[in-house]
Amino acid sequence: MKHPDFTDKHESLMEKNLTPDLFTQLQDVVTKNGFTLHDVINSGLINPDSNIGVYAGDTESYQCFAPLFNPIISQYHGFDENTLHTTNLNPADIDANDPDPTNKYIVSTRIRVGRNLADMPLGPAITKSQRHDVEARTVAALAKMSGSLSGHYYALAGMSDEVKTQLVNDHFLFKAGDRFFEAAGLNRDWPAGRGIYHNIDKTFLVWVNEEDQLRIISMQAGGNIQQVFARLTTALAELEQYLSFAFTPHLGYISSCPTNLGTAMRASVHIKLPCLGNNMAKFKAITEAHHVQIRGIHGEHSESEGHIYDISNRRRLGVTEVECVQDLYQGVVALIAEEQLLE
Ligand code: ADP
Ligand code: CIR
Structure with missing residues (x-):
C-alpha cells in the first residue's frame, strides 16, 4: 500500500492528518485482532465526503495508530491529549x-x-x-x-x-x-x-x-x-x-x-x-x-x-x-x- 492519492474532494480529518511521513510510520502496524492502517482509513478513502474518515477495530487501534487518531480526536472534541476523561451520570x-x-x-x-x-x-x-x-x-x-x-x-x-x-x-x-x-x-x-x-x-x-x-x-x-x-x-x-x-x-x-x-x-x-x-x-x-x-x-x-x-x-x-x-x-x-x- 502506498500513501493514498487524495483528490480535491477528500476533505476529512483523516486526509488532513495523514501526511506521507505518518503513513510510512504506520503502514505496517497491525493490532492483535489484525486491524491495519488500511482498515482504519478505508471509509474516508472510499468516501471523499467523510467528515472524519477513520474507524477503530479494537481498543488497541487507538494506541497502535495514536499518531493518526490523537490529532483527529483533539480536533473533533477539542480535547487536550493530556487530560483524563471524567464521567458524571448523576x-x-x-x-x-x-x-x-x-x-x-x-x-x-x-x-x-x-x-x-x-x-x-x-x-x-x-x-x-x-x-x-x-x-x-x-x-x-x-x-x-x-x-x-x-x-x-x-x-x-x-x-x-x-x-x-x-x-x-x-x-x-x-x-x-x-x-x-x-x-x-x-x-x-x-x-x-x-x-x-x-x-x-x-x-x-x-x-x-x-x-x-x-x-x-x-x-x-x-x-x-x-x-x-x-x-x-x-x-x-x-x-x-x-x-x-x-x-x-x-x-x-x-x-x-x-x-x-x-x-x-x-x-x-x-x-x-x-x-x-x-x-x-x-x-x-x-x-x-x-x-x-x-x-x-x-x-x-x-x-x-x-x-x-x-x-x-x-x-x-x-x-x-x-x-x-x-x-x-x-x-x-x-x-x-x-x-x-x-x-
Ligand atoms: P445515533 O443517534 O445512534 O448516532 P442516528 O443519527 O442515525 O444515530 O439516529 C438514529 C435514529 O434516532 C434516527 O431514526 C433518528 O431520527 C432518531 N432520533 C434521533 N434523535 C431523535 C429524537 N430526539 N427524537 C426521535 N427520534 C430521534
Ligand atoms: C464520516 O467520517 O463522515 C463518517 N464516518 C461519520 C463520522 C461521524 N459523524 C459526524 O461527524 N457527524
Whole structure:
C-alpha cells in the first residue's frame, strides 16, 4: 500500500492528518485482532465526503495508530491529549427544565450512549461468531431488566420487512448500514447478530451490533430532558451489573468511531424551527456557539423534513454526560429564543 492519492474532494480529518511521513510510520502496524492502517482509513478513502474518515477495530487501534487518531480526536472534541476523561451520570446534577413545556417546538427527546464489551473487537473487526456471542450476552443481560425497563428482543433476521420499515420510520430502529459503514467493514454478515430490544412503551431501547455493539437509548415525546436522562442512567446501572464495557481513563468509553469516544453520548431533540430553517447562516452560528450539531430527521446523513431538525451535543469526550446534556439544553434554549424573535 502506498500513501493514498487524495483528490480535491477528500476533505476529512483523516486526509488532513495523514501526511506521507505518518503513513510510512504506520503502514505496517497491525493490532492483535489484525486491524491495519488500511482498515482504519478505508471509509474516508472510499468516501471523499467523510467528515472524519477513520474507524477503530479494537481498543488497541487507538494506541497502535495514536499518531493518526490523537490529532483527529483533539480536533473533533477539542480535547487536550493530556487530560483524563471524567464521567458524571448523576441525574440530580442536570439543570434542564423542559425548555418548551407547551410542546410548540420540541417533538421528542432522545439520549443514547454507545457501549462495547470489554473483551471483544469492535464492529469493524469483529467476526460473525463473536457478533453472535455479543448478541447472546446482551440479550441475557436485558432479560434481567426490571419494572418499566423490561421488554423483548427482536432479531433483525427474523423481522418482517413491514415491521422493520415501520420501526425505522418511527425513529426506533437503525437503518441498514450506509456506504460509510460498508467501507468500514461494519456491514459484514448483515443482518446476523443484529437486533433491537425495547420496553413496551418504546421509551427504553437497545440496538445490538450496529455501529457499536450496544446503543442504549432512552426517548419519549416532548422536551423533558431530565426524565429521559434519568431513565437512561437507571438502565445503565442495571446493565453494568451484568456486562463489562470497554473503557480507558484517557478515552472514556471506547467506540468504533472516534467521534463517539468518552461519554459516547448523543442527546438530541427533534425540533420544529421553520424561521431558522429559512435562515441557515444564523441557525449554524447559534449551533456552533453552543456546541450542538444539526442532523436531518432520519438520523445522520439524512435531510430535514417540514423544518424539523435533529439537534444534539457535538462534544462527547472531555466533557461529562451531564455536560453533554447541558450543551443540548443551552443550545435548544438559544435556538427557541431566536426562532421566537424571527416569528
Ligand atoms: P445515533 O443517534 O445512534 O448516532 P442516528 O443519527 O442515525 O444515530 O439516529 C438514529 C435514529 O434516532 C434516527 O431514526 C433518528 O431520527 C432518531 N432520533 C434521533 N434523535 C431523535 C429524537 N430526539 N427524537 C426521535 N427520534 C430521534
Ligand atoms: C464520516 O467520517 O463522515 C463518517 N464516518 C461519520 C463520522 C461521524 N459523524 C459526524 O461527524 N457527524
